[in-house]
Amino acid sequence: MALLTAASLSQERTTVGVIGGGAWGTALAIHCARMGHTTTLWSRGSEVVDAVNEKHENTVHLPGCPCPPSLRASTDLAAVMTGHEVLLMVVPTQYIAATLGEAAKLLKPNQILVSCSKGITLDSLETVAELLEIKVVPSSCSHRLAYLSGPSFAAEVAREQPTAVTIASKDEALATRVQSLLSTVRFRCYRSTDVVGVELGGALKNVLAIACGISDGMGFGNNGRAALITRGLYEMTKLACARGASPLTMSGLAGMGDLVLTCTGDQSRNRTVGLRLGRGEKLADIQASMGGSVAEGVPTARAIRQLAARLGVEVPVMDGIHRCIHEGADAAQVVAESMSRDLKPEVEQAVIQASASAAELYRRAQTSAAALSAAASQALLAAASSGASQEDMEAAVAAAVEALKAAPPVAAAVGGGRGGGGGGGGGGGGGVSNGAVVGSVGKGARAGGRGERVAKGQAVAALAGAAVGAAVAAVAAALIGGRRRR
Incomplete structure (x- = not known):
């Protein structure tokens, strides 16, 4: 029986800019253009742009996969970033910050940025999500981030062979929207709120x-x-x-x-x-x-x-x-x-316990994350806009550390044991170490409000993210860092 044609599962059409003219970026651009989205592919190299516009094929990175005539390519990054509602970022992880650079400031709160890159930064050991939220994307747009991952060879996507991927976002409504915009009967998107995983x-x-x-x-x-x-x-x-x-x-x-x-x-x-x-x-x-x-x-x-x-x-x-x-x-x-290593059980007992604990904490966080995140955002943004002195900033950071350490769900989640599940800047030991907060703050964020209000915001953020000790600090740092970037 013949496969179904690659019809969209949604009738909504929008504008899509794809940042990155390699094989994967080109395949996604082909997919979006074929769905009927007005699509532009950005590439640094004029050879790729000319090939797509004139030959309707990326002969450099994806030869043998024709592009729809409606797909256009450009070397103007600013124009691509400002002229489309949805942006698919398909740049190698180590070059994301350098590629987006000043252009990231052009992002608007009504745009959606979907990272399709896979990797960890070498200098700071950050995932793409942490890099974007803390260092690259303006704080006013950090709530509009999603991540696409899954088993997907570029050529097979371009040739409409059946593929399934995951769309992750901390905002499930946003993940649902991206899922709808990109899904066809040949390219099926599932959704998740486990961005870290x-x-x-x-x-x-x-x-x-x-x-x-x-x-x-x-x-x-x-x-x-x-x-x-x-x-x-x-x-x-x-x-x-x-x-x-x-x-x-x-x-x-x-x-x-x-x-x-x-x-x-x-x-x-x-x-x-x-x-x-x-x-x-x-x-x-x-x-x-x-x-x-x-x-x-x-x-x-x-x-x-x-x-x-x-x-x-x-x-x-x-x-x-x-x-x-x-x-x-x-x-x-x-x-x-x-x-020749020492013989041991296939799955260590500590790992079984940690997995069960993480799963339960993840479930609990899921049930309350929306309300708690909203409260945390309000508290932190209010603090960031109050124009504190340097002394108040330092006091705010100290208060945030103490609030995070004292939050019962966090202490229960990551306290004790080697590594403790805390990660981030802290590493091992009992509970979420000060390094988780101080490390994130040291990456450019500044506590811009009164210590008491930031401490309350941090405590709420800690409750919302009990299963992700390091990410708690990263989220708070991203929010607080908004004052620096504005």
Whole structure:
């Protein structure tokens, strides 16, 4: 039986700007234009823009996939960002801040920014969501952010082969709107409010794809690949829970779905890098031959090692890949060492307890997050607009730290145990450490109001995000930082 045509599941049409002219950005632009959205693709390179406009094909990054004649391309980033209601950001994680730069100030509160990038920043170990909310996007627009992730090779999307992805946003109404705008019978979008889990799933799987590529390149067989995928998923889940994500997210499209595709599909750039490493090629030579394509797993491997150390989470598979990529370790020796580690249960009891606790806290947070987040926003924004002195700012930060430490749900959620689930700037130890707040504040946010009001706002924010200790501070810092950016 023939597949259904790629009709939209919604009759609504809007304007879409796609920031990034690589393969994935082009595929999404093709998809949106085919749905009937007025779509413009931004690329830094005139070669891509000319090819799309004149040949109706991105012959540089996505050859063989025709673009609808209605799709236009431009090198004018400001025009693309200001002329469309929905913006899809498809830029490698390490270049997001540099690419958007001053242009991010052009965003308006009625626009929607959907990040389609997967990775973790090298300098600050932030997810794309944390980077955008704290450092890039104006505070007046931070409530209009969503994230797209899941198993999706660019060429298959461009050719209308069936695909399913996840749209995540802290605002479920926004996630629902984006889901409706992008879904067709060939491109099905599910929605989630677990932004942390969806983001981490998309970033962590790239490192494991390199691992599977190395294994295949060295001829270790199907058994070895299956072991890597399974144990890799376990490490993904441990890291995600330590950052406050729901463990269930790792079993979904943004977790296991993307992991399986990237570890087994021949179109995967990360798996290809691993294959070539496993066959004896040097990383520098591999990267030089990729024609500008980016394998996110290479820089992410370094970031994950630092993040795992900060959280106190053991990730031997990912650590081994870091050693192979960045320290020149022999892959066969790394495998031998991994297989010779002390014998242990498949799932550690502490992980079972942490997963159950995270799931329960996530459920509780979901039931009350909307009202509490609104209250937190009002309190923090009121504080940020009051024009405090430097002394008051310092007092506000100190009060915020104490309020966050004292919030019972947070203390219960992340207190005690190695890593404590707190993450962020704090790392391990009991409860959410001062570093979670101070670290976020140190990234540019300033407490711009009276200490008492900010403390109350922080306490409310802590209650709303009990399952995500570090994210609590990040949300508050983003709100407080609005005064600096205005």
